[in-house]
Amino acid sequence: MKKNKLYDLKVVSKPWGHEYVIYSDKKKLAVTFLKINPKKETSLHCHSSKKTGFIILHGIxxxxxxxYKSNIFKYKPMSRLVFRSGLFHKLINRGDKPLYALEFETPYNKKDLIRMKDRFGRANRPYEGIDYLKDIDKNKLKFKKPKKNETNKYKFKNSKITLKYISSFKEIKIIDNKSSVAILDGKILDRTGKIVINTGEVIKEKTLKILMQNFVPYKQILVLKVSR
Incomplete structure (x- = not known):
């Protein structure tokens, strides 16, 4: 999708902090790194077509x-969230230090955004354009697609992040019950070919292992894992 190329290797400035695409697979999926500054919040927004998921890396x-404001819940590091298309949501940092998270969107389409309310005056306005972009710093964290039978390893503060292709539940080594995973490519099917879990899903690592024990991965699946 050509309109997504505008955001490749660019940091998008936001009134609450910034974000940038840390990994993408054409129009299929994008992983975005978010930094939300202290006492700031995103707009209350939804997406008409895409599904989004989050893994909290650092902060609350x-x-x-x-x-409804009554539906505000607290999530610690390693927490997972998934929002269907059309579900309004907002991330709030009430702390004194920055909040960091990974966002997973399927399909990759930054223009798919509906802002309902925004404390910075952006309600009903589209996603940020070229005036809000700057070149990404070479020192910023970026993910690369691993080669088959290899594991790409990264570290951000207290989080360990890996990208790896797997084809069997036997390849999943669970050290604790808190690790989160996201499917960056591939899917798991039942024996009739129905999709059990698809690209962009965010789940516990233990859940992925159980699903792969009971169902069939379609070829290899590319998994991003976040652990401590």
Whole structure:
């Protein structure tokens, strides 16, 4: 999707901090790195077509799910969230230090955005354009697609992040019950070919292992894992 190329290797400035695409697979999926500054929050927004998921890396996220302020819940590092298309949500940093998270969007389309409310005056306005972009710093974290039978390893603060292709539950070594994973490519099917889990899903690592024990991965699946 050509309109996504505008954001490749660019940091998008936001009134609450910044974000940038840390990994993408054409129009299929994008992983975005978010930094939300202290006492700031995103807009209350939804996406008409794409599904989004999050893994909290560092800090405490207060997340509004839906249009009602009474539905605000607290999420610690390693927490996972998934929002269907059309579900309004907002990430809030009430702390004194920055909040960091990974966002997974399927399909990759930054223009798929509906802002309902925004404390910075962006309600009903589209996603940021070229005036809000700057070249990405070479020192910023970026993910690369691993070669088959290899594991790409990264570290961010207290989080360890790996990207690896797997084809069997036997390749999943669970050290603790808190590790989170996201499917960057591939899917798991039942014996009739129905999709059990697809690209962009964010789940516990233990859940992925159980699913792969009971169902069939379609070829190899590319998994991003976040652990401590």
């Amino acid at each position: 996220a207060n997340v509004q799910i839906g249009i």
